[in-house]
Amino acid sequence: MRTFKYFESPRTSAASSWTEEEDTCDLCGNEGPWYEGPFVGEDDDGVERVCEECLAGGELTGQGLSANTGDVDTLRAQLQALPPAERETRIGERTEELQSRTPPLVTWQDLPWPAHCGDYCRFLGETGRKELDALAPDGNGEAFFHKHVYEADRELRIDFAELPPEAPTRDEDAWEVGVYLFRCLDCGTHVIRWDAN
Numbered sequence: 001m002r003t004f005k006y007f008e009s010p011r012t013s014a015a016s017s018w019t020e021e022e023d024t025c026d027l028c029g030n031e032g033p034w035y036e037g038p039f040v041g042e043d044d045d046g047v048e049r050v051c052e053e054c055l056a057g058g059e060l061t062g063q064g065l066s067a068n069t070g071d072v073d074t075l076r077a078q079l080q081a082l083p084p085a086e087r088e089t090r091i092g093e094r095t096e097e098l099q100s101r102t103p104p105l106v107t108w109q110d111l112p113w114p115a116h117c118g119d120y121c122r123f124l125g126e127t128g129r130k131e132l133d134a135l136a137p138d139g140n141g142e143a144f145f146h147k148h149v150y151e152a153d154r155e156l157r158i159d160f161a162e163l164p165p166e167a168p169t170r171d172e173d174a175w176e177v178g179v180y181l182f183r184c185l186d187c188g189t190h191v192i193r194w195d196a197n
């Protein structure tokens with residue numbers, strides 16, 4: 001099993017498009033389990049199924065296809081102190097890995113991948129009130145949620161009571177509200193994004 005820098009458990013996460021049933025990879029033609037797209041690019045030629053080997057091996061990059069969208073503007077702002085050339089190189093490398101060598105994150109809305117401390121965060125999994133209470137050092141999941149929610153998601157206020165009672169599993173229908181837990185690869189702080197159906 002491949003490991004991914006920005007996606008912790010893509011084979012078990014409810015927010016992953018990992019599909020165990022065997023089918024043909026649209027890139028290499030091998031039969032096996034796969035990640036479901038859409039994988040989009042300028043010449044969108046209908047790539048829907050990509051095996052883990054092709055994804056981890058950078059085959060999407062070669063085709064100009066993306067599985068995810070990064071919050072590039074926030075990343076660039078965080079790297080403002082670097083000389084421009086170095087900054088753009090770093091942004092390019094990290095964004096390429098996120099977009100073309102990271103399993104697709106399945107969300108309700110287009111939710112650009114959060115950045116912290118100059119890199120994209122690692123997606124840990126979907127979460128709910130129960131998990132947030134457990135994660136909060138003082139057991140107060142509500143305070144934890146509001147403290148760690150991503151800057152872009154602060155404007156649209158949501159009450160803690162509207163969050164799912166617990167994280168969905170792969171076998172369940174998703175909740176109407178999705179709460180996605182990330183962690184900064186540098187400072188370790190948790191970062192939360194949420195969206196709704």
Ligand SMILES: [Zn+2]
Pocket residue numbers: 025026027028029030050051052053054055
């Ligand atoms: Zn393949």
Ligand SMILES: [Zn+2]
Pocket residue numbers: 116117184185186187188189
């Ligand atoms: Zn950080």
